[in-house]
């Protein structure tokens with residue numbers, strides 16, 4: 001995949017203190033971007049991400065899903081950019097699935113919606129004046145929107161909302177040349193969730209259901225995000241791009 005030179009572009013990646021967000025920050029920085037490395041609680045993790053990208057950016061700390069969350073991100077970004085434009089927004093931070101419907105609670109549901117839907121939506125609203133014409137918005141969804149998993153119903157609902165937002169905002173923002181897309185990872189092994197994949201038989205089960213025959217890593221997803229964020233993807237908008245290696249495509 002060819003990712004065009006992105007020198008002088010500025011990207012904000014939410015939830016970049018670890019996992020897929022960190023890999024996206026690394027990939028965008030490798031393409032030349034200056035990266036605003038956002039974190040919720042793990043400042044040390046965000047600083048490690050910044051160090052990994054050679055200090056090419058800055059750190060923004062703000063818990064999402066709480067009152068004042070979006071204002072805090074925007075104020076910090078504004079102060080760092082000092083009048084410069086933002087070119088790429090990656091909505092990556094998300095709360096984890098809250099379990100099957102029988103075990104879910106209204107509080108957990110509200111938290112999922114606040115972090116996974118309300119925060120990216122209003123972050124986009126507040127950042128639009130700062131976003132370049134021909135800018136990029138990429139939101140991280142999940143295969144959970146096309147693969148029924150009863151342990152993740154409310155989580156999948158929030159990702160479904162992100163995908164709907166992607167299509168409708170693409171229509172609205174096309175007039176400014178801004179593309180809006182989503183990337184849907186499958187089961188993706190990261191430093192943080194590695195232990196889950198040690199569960200006996202789980203990795204084998206996932207691999208057996210994956211067309212490309214292996215478990216995905218954060219880099220696999222980051223490459224796709226970086227492409228959509230690049231000038232080379234200028235003619236793609238309103239799409240949900242599956243980045244799962246073909247997880248659960250059909251009968252094997």
Ligand code: NAP
Pocket residue numbers: 014015016017018019020021038039040041042043045062063064065091092093094095115140141142143184185186187188189190192193
């Ligand atoms: P992760 O390792 O759990 O990391 C989540 C990141 O989001 C962290 O940087 C965390 O920051 C931040 N975050 C979470 N809640 C936050 C909050 N309330 N406020 C601010 N920041 C918050 O996640 P991941 O596995 O890399 O997943 C990244 C994205 O891919 C998510 O959208 C996830 O739904 C999606 N996805 C992942 C998989 C997978 O298998 N890994 C599969 C499908 C979709 P702090 O630690 O600093 O708080």
